[in-house]
Amino acid sequence: MTTLSIHDLETPSVLIDLDRMERNIRNMQARCDALGLAFRPHIKTHKIPDIARRQLEAGAVGIACQKVSEAEIFAGEGFHDIQIPYNILGERKTARLAALALHNRVTVSADHPTVIAGLSAAAAARDMTIRVMVDLETDIQRTGAPVERAVELAKQIDADPHLHFAGLLVYPSNATIRPALQEVLARLEQAGIGVESVSGGGTGAALQAHEVPELTELRVGTYVFYDWTSVVKGWTTLDDCAMRVRATVVSRPSETRAILDSGSKTLTSDTIDGGYGHIVEYPEARIYQLNEEHAYVDVSACERRPAIGEIVHVIPVHTCVVTNLHNQLYGVRGETVEVTWSVAARGLVW
Amino acid sequence: MTTLSIHDLETPSVLIDLDRMERNIRNMQARCDALGLAFRPHIKTHKIPDIARRQLEAGAVGIACQKVSEAEIFAGEGFHDIQIPYNILGERKTARLAALALHNRVTVSADHPTVIAGLSAAAAARDMTIRVMVDLETDIQRTGAPVERAVELAKQIDADPHLHFAGLLVYPSNATIRPALQEVLARLEQAGIGVESVSGGGTGAALQAHEVPELTELRVGTYVFYDWTSVVKGWTTLDDCAMRVRATVVSRPSETRAILDSGSKTLTSDTIDGGYGHIVEYPEARIYQLNEEHAYVDVSACERRPAIGEIVHVIPVHTCVVTNLHNQLYGVRGETVEVTWSVAARGLVW
Numbered sequence: 001m002t003t004l005s006i007h008d009l010e011t012p013s014v015l016i017d018l019d020r021m022e023r024n025i026r027n028m029q030a031r032c033d034a035l036g037l038a039f040r041p042h043i044k045t046h047k048i049p050d051i052a053r054r055q056l057e058a059g060a061v062g063i064a065c066q067k068v069s070e071a072e073i074f075a076g077e078g079f080h081d082i083q084i085p086y087n088i089l090g091e092r093k094t095a096r097l098a099a100l101a102l103h104n105r106v107t108v109s110a111d112h113p114t115v116i117a118g119l120s121a122a123a124a125a126r127d128m129t130i131r132v133m134v135d136l137e138t139d140i141q142r143t144g145a146p147v148e149r150a151v152e153l154a155k156q157i158d159a160d161p162h163l164h165f166a167g168l169l170v171y172p173s174n175a176t177i178r179p180a181l182q183e184v185l186a187r188l189e190q191a192g193i194g195v196e197s198v199s200g201g202g203t204g205a206a207l208q209a210h211e212v213p214e215l216t217e218l219r220v221g222t223y224v225f226y227d228w229t230s231v232v233k234g235w236t237t238l239d240d241c242a243m244r245v246r247a248t249v250v251s252r253p254s255e256t257r258a259i260l261d262s263g264s265k266t267l268t269s270d271t272i273d274g275g276y277g278h279i280v281e282y283p284e285a286r287i288y289q290l291n292e293e294h295a296y297v298d299v300s301a302c303e304r305r306p307a308i309g310e311i312v313h314v315i316p317v318h319t320c321v322v323t324n325l326h327n328q329l330y331g332v333r334g335e336t337v338e339v340t341w342s343v344a345a346r347g348l349v350w
Numbered sequence: 351m352t353t354l355s356i357h358d359l360e361t362p363s364v365l366i367d368l369d370r371m372e373r374n375i376r377n378m379q380a381r382c383d384a385l386g387l388a389f390r391p392h393i394k395t396h397k398i399p400d401i402a403r404r405q406l407e408a409g410a411v412g413i414a415c416q417k418v419s420e421a422e423i424f425a426g427e428g429f430h431d432i433q434i435p436y437n438i439l440g441e442r443k444t445a446r447l448a449a450l451a452l453h454n455r456v457t458v459s460a461d462h463p464t465v466i467a468g469l470s471a472a473a474a475a476r477d478m479t480i481r482v483m484v485d486l487e488t489d490i491q492r493t494g495a496p497v498e499r500a501v502e503l504a505k506q507i508d509a510d511p512h513l514h515f516a517g518l519l520v521y522p523s524n525a526t527i528r529p530a531l532q533e534v535l536a537r538l539e540q541a542g543i544g545v546e547s548v549s550g551g552g553t554g555a556a557l558q559a560h561e562v563p564e565l566t567e568l569r570v571g572t573y574v575f576y577d578w579t580s581v582v583k584g585w586t587t588l589d590d591c592a593m594r595v596r597a598t599v600v601s602r603p604s605e606t607r608a609i610l611d612s613g614s615k616t617l618t619s620d621t622i623d624g625g626y627g628h629i630v631e632y633p634e635a636r637i638y639q640l641n642e643e644h645a646y647v648d649v650s651a652c653e654r655r656p657a658i659g660e661i662v663h664v665i666p667v668h669t670c671v672v673t674n675l676h677n678q679l680y681g682v683r684g685e686t687v688e689v690t691w692s693v694a695a696r697g698l699v700w
Contacts, residue, residue: 010419010443010700044642066643069360086643087600089611089659093360111601114658142644143601143609250437251461251493259493261439265674266699269619292394292670293416293436293699294492308464309439320642324615325674327697347677347696349616349643350360 004337006330011248011311012262014322014329018338020242021224021331022054028206028223029058035209040064040083042201042221045320047345048329049077051224062105064201064219068097069348075104077344083107083199083219085135085169087115087143093350094122098130107131109169111145116156116163123162131166132157133199136184139176147180151187158193166197173200173218175211185214204235225319229272243322243329244280244313247295252308256300258285262314263293265325270318277314282306287314354687356680361598361661362612364672364679368688370592371574371681372404378556378573379408385559390414390433392551392571395670397695398679399427401574412455414551414569418447419698425454427694433457433549433569435485435519437465437493443700444472448480457481459519461495466506466513473512481516482507483549486534489526497530501537508543516547523550523568525561535564554585575669579622593672593679594630594663597645602658606650608635612664613643615675620668630663632656637664 006015032039041055042064052063052074062081065071071082081104088097088108097119100106110116110132123130134153137144145153150168157165168184170177181198188195200215203222209215222230225243230236245266251259267276269290276287276295284301295314299305306312316322323329324346331339356365382389391405392414402413402424412431415421421432431454438447438458447469450456460466460482473480484503487494495503500518507515518534520527531548538545550565553572559565572580575593580586595616601609617627619640626637626645634651645664649655656662666672673679674696681689 008442011440012699086611087658089598089600090361092358111603112658115600118659137603141603141607142641142646143603145603248439250439250465253461253487253491253493253495257491261700263699264618264620264671268614269621269671270614271619291492296492308437308462309468321614321619325697325699347675349362349613349675350611 006246006332006335006337009246009330009337011246012266013246014326015244015246016225016329016331017242017244018331018333020240024223024226024240024242025055025058028220029060031206032218033059037209037215038217040199040217040219041224042219043070043074043345045221045224045323047323047343048341049074049079049344050339050341052079055224067348067350068093068100069350070345071100071106072096073345073348075100081105085109085171085201085219087111089115089118094118095125098122098126098128101130102126102128107133107166109133109135110153110157111135111143113153113156116153116160120160120162129162129164131164133166133169133197136168136170136177136180138170138172140172147183150184154188154193155191165193167195167199169199170201172202172205173212173215174205174208178212178214181212181214203230204233207235221320227319228278228315228317231278232272238315241315243316243319245316245322247312247314249306249308249310249312256298258297258299258306260295260297260312260314261293262295264290265292267295267314267316268318268321268325270321272317275317277316280313280315282312356596356682356685356687359596359680359687361596362616363596364676365594365596366575366679366681367592367594368681368683370590374573374576374590374592375405375408378570379410381556382568383409387559387565388567390549390567390569391574392569393420393424393695395571395574395673397673397693398691399424399429399694400689400691402429405574417698417700418443418450419700420695421450421456422446423695423698425450431455435459435521435549435551435569437461439465439468444468445475448472448476448478451480452476452478457483457516459483459485460503460507461485461493463503463506466503466510470510470512479512479514481514483516483519483547485519486527486530488520488522490522497533500534504538504543505541515543517545517549519549520551522552522555523562523565524555524558528562528564531562531564553580554583557585571670577669578628578665578667581628582622588665591665593666593669595666595672597662597664599656599658599660599662606648608647608649608656610645610647610662610664611643612645614640615642617645617664617666618668618671618675620671622667625667627667628665630665632662
């Protein structure tokens with residue numbers, strides 16, 4: 001058997017440093033263990049069953065998937081405790097969800113009576129029970145019901161013969177949510193409705209988990225690889241960033257401009273502080289623009305400047321969307337490619 | 351055989367209106383025919399051989415691919431005239447390019463002596479000739495050599511026994527490039543170097559093609575679907591936009607906020623005027639933010655407002671990156687799904 005080296009890979013390729021990834025898995029699990037929190041990694045970041053398996057082996061209780069299609073792939077790969085923190089709507093989609101929940105411990109969330117009615121109908125059609133959490137609104141103003149409605153939704157679920165009230169869900173779970181969370185919990189206790197789980201999420205919020213003692217569970221995705229956003233926001237250091245995009249300097253049109261072969265179809269258009277990633281070999285360089293297959297780099301601040309043809313490594317802004325762009329990720333130990341993963345749930349957005 | 355309807359598709363799904371796409375293909379071909387320009391569609395927009403075949407049937411001379419991996423897929427599908435307007439670097443990649451050029455009419459571009467030397471070495475190793483164009487710098491300041499260097503590069507290619515100088519390449523090809531283009535052409539004529547082709551590109555620039563009579567060829571990608579950027583920039587009207595993302599309103603957390611199930615993994619993070627796309631049914635609505643699987647929509651300006659569970663259609667900001675995110679596109683005629691395409695070259699970025 002020939003050993004594959006990173007030098008054998010075409011650029012751009014997405015490398016995962018296995019030592020760093022394994023350390024990230026151990027450390028987040030240890031943090032949750034220390035706080036007495038169940039840990040549920042979100043697979044949206046890697047979309048690879050083998051990585052989820054390593055997360056479970058480290059102590060995770062199950063996984064989170066954002067969409068039914070992701071959950072179907074992972075259930076087929078032997079993951080039986082799956083949370084989908086998402087409103088699942090539409091007769092066909094709730095029927096697929098019910099089919100999945102027949103043989104697996106599936107938990108979804110809801111923030112509206114219509115969502116709950118749809119789940120109930122799908123469960124009734126199979127004479128089964130579906131587990132439903134209530135999604136509580138947070139400061140990011142995405143989905144989620146405010147306190148009053150959240151209590152009503154929990155009562156609706158609890159009263160439905162085909163639904164099981166599985167607790168409360170928040171994203172992110174930083175301390176600002178605490179007063180609302182406490183009020184909902186108090187009112188549900190008054191109503192005699194048990195809350196088996198309070199699930200929080202967010203890699204940044206994981207640092208604040210001890211400030212929200214009401215949490216019983218944490219679901220976090222990005223931590224497994226981290227990214228340039230995690231570094232800029234102070235959630236971690238460069239040394240924990242496990243994903244690097246191996247790229248080539250394909251053009252040096254001017255003294256101060258370098259062009260890489262990794263554009264928005266490789267790095268995504270997500271930005272942090274107006275930049276598109278961090279070049280390990282040229283920390284003073286700035287990726288200031290992307291076209292589909294070109295990264296524009298300002299190298300004017302670099303003492304040494306890259307030559308055309310040179311290989312560099314980019315820590316991307318947002319790993320979860322990078323994974324979804326690629327057919328393979330390469331798990332590397334030093335310069336050896338130890339594993340080539342197919343991104344099994346890539347492109348599955350429904 | 352059961353006919354598939356758009357109502358049978360899960361959301362989010364990417365629909366291509368076949369009537370509009372066919373009209374776009376006819377119209378751009380007619381424009382090029384009228385100007386006496388060879389037309390070479392860029393497949394980066396659709397990455398689907400069947401669509402490229404329709405473009406060739408309409409009169410296109412060949413295709414453009416941005417990366418070697420895309421070209422390999424299309425060559426395997428029977429496309430034998432392929433231009434790669436990109437600097438191809440690295441021994442392994444130039445060897446693959448040479449292998450491709452053995453049995454196909456492959457043309458690449460170069461903006462640096464190092465690139466040319468690499469192509470020459472790969473061609474020499476097989477005792478063959480590779481066709482190379484010189485990439486001339488334009489106002490977008492991406493790749494490309496300025497006038498003086500462009501002339502030198504053309505001479506280097508022309509003098510190389512294993513390379514064939516195949517002309518000049520510009521992107522975009524609006525009128526601002528004309529003085530530089532004329533100077534290079536004059537100096538090459540002086541040097542007795544024939545210029546068989548001047549290839550311009552860009553869907554927007556296609557409108558200005560008549561202002562650059564030096565062009566002999568046009569390569570354009572986006573026109574096949576168009577997108578919200580094309581409309582905002584005045585390149586076309588809404589009625590020509592062939593790609594629509596069918597999405598569900600999955601949450602209505604407040605009177606003025608709707609959440610769709612199509613986030614950055616569906617619509618991409620590319621923006622135009624700070625927005626992430628246009629909702630056909632709610633033209634006054636504004637998609638102001640995306641998370642991976644959520645679009646945040648401000649519906650405050652809409653007289654009628656969408657209900658939870660409602661289906662809407664989004665014209666995305668940038669079709670070329672949307673295609674690359676999805677496993678399938680659905681070609682529709684009215685409400686009938688006439689063809690389900692696999693996105694054959696999806697994720698091929700090297």
